[in-house]
Amino acid sequence: MSIRFEAQRLEKKSLDIVQLRDAEQDLLVSIVPSHGNIAYELLHGDENWLWSPFADPLEMKNSPALFGIPLLSPWANRLSSDTYSVNGAEYVLNRRLNNLRVDHNYLAIHGLVLFAPWTVLELGTDSDGAFVRSALHFTRRPDWMAQFSFAHRLEMTHRLSGGRLWVYISITNDSEQPFPLCLGFHPYFRLPGEADRNAWTVQCAGRKHLKLSDHYIPTGEVEEFDSHTPVVLKPGFQLDDVYTDLRREDSGDALFQLNGKTNKLTVGFGPKFPVAVIYAPSAKNYVCFEPMTAPTDALHLSQSGLCDPIQQVAPGETWTERFWIKPQ
Numbered sequence: 001m002s003i004r005f006e007a008q009r010l011e012k013k014s015l016d017i018v019q020l021r022d023a024e025q026d027l028l029v030s031i032v033p034s035h036g037n038i039a040y041e042l043l044h045g046d047e048n049w050l051w052s053p054f055a056d057p058l059e060m061k062n063s064p065a066l067f068g069i070p071l072l073s074p075w076a077n078r079l080s081s082d083t084y085s086v087n088g089a090e091y092v093l094n095r096r097l098n099n100l101r102v103d104h105n106y107l108a109i110h111g112l113v114l115f116a117p118w119t120v121l122e123l124g125t126d127s128d129g130a131f132v133r134s135a136l137h138f139t140r141r142p143d144w145m146a147q148f149s150f151a152h153r154l155e156m157t158h159r160l161s162g163g164r165l166w167v168y169i170s171i172t173n174d175s176e177q178p179f180p181l182c183l184g185f186h187p188y189f190r191l192p193g194e195a196d197r198n199a200w201t202v203q204c205a206g207r208k209h210l211k212l213s214d215h216y217i218p219t220g221e222v223e224e225f226d227s228h229t230p231v232v233l234k235p236g237f238q239l240d241d242v243y244t245d246l247r248r249e250d251s252g253d254a255l256f257q258l259n260g261k262t263n264k265l266t267v268g269f270g271p272k273f274p275v276a277v278i279y280a281p282s283a284k285n286y287v288c289f290e291p292m293t294a295p296t297d298a299l300h301l302s303q304s305g306l307c308d309p310i311q312q313v314a315p316g317e318t319w320t321e322r323f324w325i326k327p328q
Contacts, residue, residue, distance in 0.1 A: 005125040005160070007132060013058040018123060018158075020130035025163040027327075035060055037118040037134050037156055040068035042165055044327040047192030049265060051286035064101075064115075069167065069187040071156065072110045074138070074148045076184035077277065077296035079108045080217045084299040086150075087177050097143050105215050111183070112144045118156070129161030139174060151175040152313075168322040171313055178312040181319065182299055184277070184292035187267070189325075190285055194260040197285045201230040203257035205269075206243020206276055210295060216240060217297050220306035230259070238282040242295050244275050244308075253324075256289040264328045267291075272311065272321040291323045 006021040018031045030041035040057065042050045052067040054060050060067070082093040093100060093108055103109045118134040125131070138144055139151040151174040159166040173179040191200060204227060211221040227247045231239070246254035246269065253268035256276065269276065273291035280287040294302075294310050301307040313319040 005130040007123050007125050007130040009123065015057055015061070017057070018120065018132045020132060020158060020160045022130065022160045027160055027163065029158060029160060029165050031132060031158055032057070032060070033120050033134050034117045036070055036113070036115040038068045038070050039158060042325065042327065049190060049192060049327040051188035051190040066186060067188055069185060070114055071169065071183070072186055073113050073154065073183035075111050075182040075299060076292055077109060078103060078216060080215070080297045080300050082108065085303045086180050086299065091149060093147050097146060099143050099147065107215060112147060113138070129159050131157055131159040133157045150177070150179050152179055164324045164326045166322055166324045168320060170318055170320040172318045173313040173315055176315050178314055180299065181293040181311040181313060184290055185323065186288055186290050187325070188286045188288055189258055189265055191258060191260040191263045191265065194263060195285060197233055198235050199261055200233045200287070201259045202233065202278065202280065202287060203230050203259065204243060204276070204278060205247045205254040205256055206245065207247055208243065208245040210242040210244065212242065218242060218295050218301060218307065220301070233280060236282050239278045239280040242275065242277050244295065246274060246276060258287050266326045268324045270321045270323055273323060
């Protein structure tokens, strides 16, 4: 009798890697817990549907490049300034700690935990799939707490089930104040064997499009968006856009699709991811469908009333959500 699901840890050139396999669906995912718990490989057949600039996994150890499926936390995307307000108090980022990632405008971007080591708590299989559950204790890092002073723990679960990769994220609030949810994921997707990006189309579930400044910060202006019409990635065209009011299926999920001539990839955002960022630079053969709990710069925009109130996790409570990926 053949075994459908497998979960194993192995070492590749000094990297500790977790692999989950679904033999029936011919799916395999590879994750590096010690490097941001990033899934860098999603094989369907012999082809990787996740984009990575590295030919050898060992190259990722000392590189600041984003790839695969990184988590952006405790804030995703950009902050418009080094001060922000939460629960009526003002906080200031400390540049001298040298733990902030910055964009080309020197704005803090993508949080603090991108390439941090995670601890594997559980690895196994059950009747429905293969899974790995990992944890990161944010509070154990004084340099992180100096930038974002809300004690919390993160858990992430990767699961292969039903022909899909599911990614779950949980936040447990260990502080005595509500925890502001401004996190997200930045998955990099590609269509194997289809090098002509100009033949790809994007289907976006967003019904509202947020106008951005020259620094890619929402201005507060919102325009309607036709979520039923595919976007063609024609030559020179690029996306780095924020969408809200996501169209939902009966399951509650918002669906995003990347379509090529022969391949299709579908991504489903759970209900507590109300915002999507789509990133598709014109010179690259990848597209990012980014599930977000809040718009870019929400720590500022929510205080000025330019976006909806931020989701919060009450003291002692745990918040959980997931998204999934299905290559076809």
